[in-house]
Amino acid sequence: MQIKSTGDARGSAPGRRIARGAFAWVLGALLAVSGIATGTGVGIAPAQATDPQNATVTTLTGKIVNSAGQPVAGATLTASPNRGDSASAPPRTAKTGADGTFSLTNDLLDGFVLVVDGPAPYVSSVLDTTGKLAAGDSSKMRIFNGGGATALGALTLQTGVKVSGTATLSGYVAKTDGSATLTGAGATAGKYFGFPLRGLQNGANAWSTYVVPGNYTLEGWIESRNVKVPGPNADKSFTVGASGLAGLNLTFAGSGIGLSGTATDPDGRPAAGVMVNASNTSGNGNRFTKSDASGNWTLVDLPAGNYKLDLQNGGHGDFGFWKSGSATVVPDSANATVINATTAGLKTGFNVTMRRGAPNEPTGVSATAGDARATVTWQTPSDRNGVSIYQYTVTAYAGATAVKTVSTTGAKTATVTGLTNGTAYTFKVQAFTGFGASPLSAASAAVTPKAPPVPGVATRISGASRYDTAANVSKASFTQTGGTVYLANGLGLPDALAAAPVAGHGKSPILLVETNAIPAATAAELKRLKPAKIVLLGGSGVISDSMIAKVKTASGAGTVERWNGSDRYATAADVAKRAFPGTVDTVYIANGLGLPDALASAPVAGIGNSPILLVATASVPSVTAARLAALKPKKIVVLGGTGVVPKALESKLAAAAGSNPSIVRWAGSDRYSTAATVTTQAFGSGAATVYVANGLGLPDALAAAPVAAVQNAPILLVEAGAIPSSTATALRTLKSKRKIDRIVVLGGSGVVSDAVLAQLRGYTG
Known part of the structure; x- marks a missing residue:
């Protein structure tokens, strides 16, 4: 089961998202597996480049069966990241064997859901929090986080009924891909069944898929136009019965104008998954697509007008614009070449090489203060443009002033020494690759180095x-x-x-x-x-x-x-x-x-x-x-x-x-x-002085009560030869709030032993 990701019919720039429910965006993330190029879209979460340094390996095992308990062979299982995905790191997949068993290993970022696509006539489903496969949707998708092995047992895949129709195209200058979605209505609300429309060309293109019986509406998309085309029953639902339904037709009318070219990465390899956006200079909307595995791309349905091409893919290079005669993309729109696309036909030869970009900034910067120093940690940038980081620099700031910078070769921690105790510092981190420096990270929370505490004293007043x-x-x-x-x-x-x-x-x-x-x-x-x-x-x-x-x-x-x-x-x-x-x-x-x-x-x-x-x-x-x-x-x-x-x-x-x-x-x-x-x-804010008395020697404590009040000090009780656990906990709590300078024991060694006095001294300082 696949779903095409698209923007809206008014023309939208890359990055626009239209939410269509939890299951829809999970399905959208699978487009990289199906080979359908993704634009922006219906229900797809923002793309995240996979970072091997932050990957967590999770292995799922189990068995796919039908409602009769028989194994389902050839079912596709996909670990789809719940944060989205990119073409450079498609979701991980596995297939069931003849006995229906599977083993799926995912090494992408933490946080993914399990989608199961069976062969006909089974319907695509997602694993929910109850441990069952939910057909078409689940409001409680199970999200897997962290590594390790998880045995899922037998999972039942539901049998569906066939729906079919045609997608009729006219005015397209080349083959294109698209998708369609059956959206549940009425009692079937919340169900989404998406499927690809591959290799579409002018004329009638037959399609079919399997869904559960119910009420639906039908919508289709052509990826290159990023435009939604309603089905014949767009404004009212139709019923799919137990025998299925045929004659669900879609019609797509193109302009007959298109552009095509290739995208190459800085190392001369085909650049798959590059977002190609044609921006209409007269404001008549944008059109965009992605390059395929060979780096080829085609925009098959452009409104007549003048365009600039911008291209972007963090996995292969930075953002840039096409300029006629330039060896690589150029960084700003002012230098881009305007393309006249006002006559019918496919214009070719818009070939580009992506330039290498600098990494994103490091994230999650935090600091822990010590004696005239601070230890700083951070996370790897989310996008390194496919190359290794050879150095980080860490800069300490007192207010807005940079006071000291240290560097480290690849480690995500560093200690900045030579700081002034009592001064608050924040820290920013910068990453370096062979193609440039990242922006400075966001500042850490402020920390204040301080000298180690001087041990306090425990004294005795007795008679x-x-x-x-x-x-x-x-x-x-x-x-x-x-x-x-x-x-x-x-x-x-x-x-x-x-x-x-x-x-x-x-x-x-x-x-x-x-x-x-x-x-x-x-x-x-x-x-x-x-x-x-x-x-x-x-x-x-x-x-x-x-x-x-x-x-x-x-x-x-x-x-x-x-x-x-x-x-x-x-x-x-x-x-x-x-x-x-x-x-x-x-x-x-x-x-x-x-x-x-x-x-x-x-x-x-x-x-x-x-x-x-x-x-x-x-x-x-x-x-x-x-x-x-x-x-x-x-x-x-x-x-x-x-x-x-x-x-x-x-x-x-x-x-x-x-x-x-x-x-x-x-x-x-x-x-x-x-x-x-x-x-x-x-x-609650602690105390500099604490008085301690024997719980059975109350006269000593009462005599000290006025003194304790004058000194803003508490009175705690001990036994003659031991510190009760509740008293020890209270002392630790006080010390966590501020340093205890002095503990005063009331009474002689026969009332509170010297051993207890020595233990109390450990709570000072």
Whole structure:
């Protein structure tokens, strides 16, 4: 099965395409096999020259049978590129043997479909995505990509019925080729059956083909005129029944004027597949054809007028015009000879030699930056005009300025050295053959060379107890005196959690005390800080009233306040009331008994100047609900999974807020993965500093929360002797966004081992 490719009757230049459905263009690609010269056309995709350097070998095997399961011998199988084809690289074909088996090897560019043409009375078909042969068309053609062997099994070829008629020509100066198409209509819509009309001459030319029964319209084309001629039923469909249909006639009337000649390649060989276009200088339309295997071409039906001939074929040479007396084509229309074709007859002797052209530009240029260098890769030009590339050059550009060029002999990669770290560069590639240089390629995306990262550090802040560690965290991070210090009971961590965002946003430390005593390390740090104000977190049962005088003496503070409530929920609400008197964008919600899940959110809340409120496992305490109503948040972040804060509480929280807030949940399978989730959600751009605490040693982490907030740093959790996988993943994610300069481990080697500290160091830099 073949279909002629043509343009429209108004006259069209090479390159014009008229789409007629998926199957039609596949059939058009087979013209190179049939020997029918192609113009532009009905359903043909733009031609692509085959590039052996980019070829992929695919082998298809199977068996062609009829509906009775009997083998079909002599069927032609064609691997037709779904990107089109050129005469210099026709589609690959194979025939079935006496037993119906076949083996078809395709070495063209990736992406082809399988078309099967059987001997009479079988109809031509294409393999579809269901693994079956679809007669005439398939809306789901299977496209083969990549190499390797594929066994297709038995494929059934459908038997058709015969349709026949005549193609009657008059006024043609030489034999010509054409084609016809039966196009499905009505219930047969989507079917296309194309067939060649070879060796047409003046008079009646009989034709026949096989199709499936149905409703059709008929159209025919003469390739040399590139013109469509409707059949007798062009505007209405006719029915092909089970016994077929005869008397389908086409009529082609020519002008009696023609031109002919030969095309030769630069090496003196016949140039097959050269597109020959006769351009009418008065604007009366173009006519075009292609040279045959011997390089001969004929335009058999020209309207009377004056013409210039231009010729083009990437497989044998570049574009050019015919000039009388010139040894080769000339590059521009202004120097072309005008041919007078106003009288009947065939004018001969328009013989041309194609000039050798330069290759197309390389494609797919990309670059990868290194230290003062970049490695550049690219793809071979789509058209090398049949010769090898002996050299590529790669040029680096800083902005619009070319700064360095390197060359390589044939390899499609090169490294450009001597670049400046921190400067953005793009790269363009040029190809060279013995017949010239290609245009410069399109620029690569910009890349910026940079020096290798300097390894960061992993340090430890610790103390003999939780009180000492908190004091040492403060000492390492807060140098300013005269501010505010928050004091929490070292055994009453919920109060400290609620205050951590407030302390962080205010750049104030949290220190730990006992109910009735100030540990020595805390007292020493209070003396160093000389705070103007001290805030006691929790009621007198947590930090006794007698402590007020003691902390004043130890610190010299003029003001001591107590932020507290009747329980941990009320204390968190009181902290929020004092620190956030107006409305806020975000509120963080944690289970008052599930503090590990909320721990990592403390610095995040501090950075965003947001409060943390507490809920019970099964309810929203009234103090929490009242504070939500006052804060009117736009967003509520629930910390921990549904086993910590049940799903049912989300609607209650939203109702309490009364501000139609969005509800999001940051959770993981355990405290380590929850902290990792909080970190990846809140630090999407990475972090220069990361704090790491033992997941079972929460006082150390709470003391560091204000510091982490000040430094825009997350808190992640580890085990004493291991880094959980979720924590490791979070560290890798942070490092992929930006370099981690410092990891600070909270607690001594009994809390986080030296081995873990050494492993953490590997995530820096």
